Amino acid sequence: MDNRVLFGVMCIIFNSIGVPCFMQGEIKKGILRIVLGIITFGIIEIINFVKGIILGVQVLKMTDEEYAEKKYTLSSGIPA
Numbered sequence: 001m002d003n004r005v006l007f008g009v010m011c012i013i014f015n016s017i018g019v020p021c022f023m024q025g026e027i028k029k030g031i032l033r034i035v036l037g038i039i040t041f042g043i044i045e046i047i048n049f050v051k052g053i054i055l056g057v058q059v060l061k062m063t064d065e066e067y068a069e070k071k072y073t074l075s076s077g078i079p080a
Contacts, residue, residue, distance in 0.1 A: 004067040008059035015052020016045040 010020045017037065018030035037045040059067065 004059060004062065004064055008056045010056075011052045011059060012056030013052075015055065016049040018048075020052070 007020060007023065010023060014020065016033075018033035021027070021030035021033060033044070033048060037048075062070070
C-alpha cells in the first residue's frame with residue numbers, strides 16, 4: 001500500500017482525532033485537534049470528520065504523480 005492510499009484512508013477514518021496530522025509529523029496540530037475536540041464537546045471533531053471524508057476522497061482519486069506534485073497537507077482542516 002502506498003502513502004497516498006494510506007493517507008487517504010486515514011483521512012476518511014481518523015481525521016477527526018488528528019491521526020493524519022501525526023502521520024505527517026505535525027504533532028502539535030494533532031494534539032490541538034484532540035484538545036479542541038474535548039473542549040468543544042465534539043463539535044470540532046464532527047467538522048473535521050466531514051472535511052476528512054472530502055480530503056480523503058480527493059486524495060484517493062489522485063494519481064501518484066498528482067499527489068507527489070501537491071505535497072498534500074492537512075492545512076485546510078480545522079484547526080490545522
